[in-house]
Amino acid sequence: MTSAAAPADAVVRQAIAWWVRLQSGLADGGEREACHAWLAQDPAHREAWARLESIGRDARRVPAALAHAALESPAMPGRRAVLRNVLTLAGVGVAGWAGYRHAPWQRLAADLSTGIGERRAVAVADGLRITLNSDSALRLRLQGSARGIHLLRGEILVSAQPRPGAAPVRVDTGHGVVLAGSARFDVRRTPQGARLGVYEGSVALLRDGQATQAAGAGERLSYGGLDGVERQVADPDRLAWIDGLVVAKDWRLDHFADHLARQRVGVIRVDPAVAGLRLSGVFPLDDAERALKALEPALPITVTRHTRYWLQVDPRMG
Structure with a gap:
């Protein structure tokens, strides 16, 4: 705190x-x-x-x-x-x-935040631990028995345990409120909406004007705007960022580059001609150039560093 x-x-x-x-x-x-x-x-x-x-x-x-x-x-x-x-x-x-x-x-404006490329784990209250991903910010509401989190930006992993006299953990994403008693879950906020993945226990999702949605371990909910809630399978490998890794499973190359870009200052440009190439594997999250160059033997691409802030991925010639 x-x-x-x-x-x-x-x-x-x-x-x-x-x-x-x-x-x-x-x-x-x-x-x-x-x-x-x-x-x-x-x-x-x-x-x-x-x-x-x-x-x-x-x-x-x-x-x-x-x-x-x-x-x-x-x-x-x-x-x-x-x-x-x-x-x-x-x-x-x-x-x-x-x-x-x-x-x-x-x-x-945050009580807890991380810079680009920084991750941080904090025990903010008895029975409540939060890990912030890169470029994330949140406010805390811990007065009395309340255990509230307002996610302003980015992504967090929450580990919540019930405590006598304490209210359930409440996470406001700006697109809905997650309530949890005993659960381990991650939440990512974007301008378009939010994504919630549950890995242990269960949570409830409250949205104005819509019925409460429940999600248990192994489920993922995506929601935002006036759209409904999309329910999918939660992938525990998405939490590899905690250990500085990214696990890609049949990802598009441009999606992979975007994921890496969230951990660094600068840009990664992917030529449209190779943007749709697919890849799988485990890669370092904090070294985008090394991660992309590891793909050169397997994909017809060339990775060029123009400056420390600009990586370019183009089709391999010849």
Whole structure:
């Protein structure tokens, strides 16, 4: 559990506005003094600023050449609207937007978070352990008997055990609420919806206006928007990320590349001519170049590293 509560959303937005203004290089002496005065007004301001400094390393790792690609990529509509308003206020341009794509506001507002390529396991309460995957963020609600998690971004593995006097674990994904007494399950949140996999015990999924869905060990539920809930078989090998591995079973090459890309800063481009090639195997999750090059003997592809931030997968010539 963190030593300080996450700043309020209003303070988060103010801190972001000040940060991008100063990082843009457009701020004058008066604005810098005004920022210092804002920091001195309230300890919550300083806490928000400290969190920005701690996650800013991800933004600084994004080269300018990637800024345009980041700006053009689709983003969660709500977050995009908020950030564009903030960026307009701050006068920051494309490079600033790219920074937010790689150091998103959810991490600033979170009680627990991970950077890109980072994974973290935390015992947050008696009988409740959470493992965060790369680029994930969550808030905790642990007052009294409550054991609540609000997943803001990314993916978590939850191990929950019942405790006398404690409420069931409650995980809000923004697309529905998962309730669990004794269970081991993972949840991934995306802009389009969420995916829930149950590996031990059972859980209940609550969605506004729809009947409660139950899921037991070995089941996976996908849900989002106004669509119904899709029920599939849960694959325990999906949890290989905990050990820094990825287990691919007849995956498309472009899907494999996207999976690796979530663990690194930069881009992986796959030529459409080879995007549909299929692969299976166990690969390192934290070294995308090594994982892709391991496919060269088996698939007609060539993997080229243009910079540390850009990997290109093309058809092999000749």
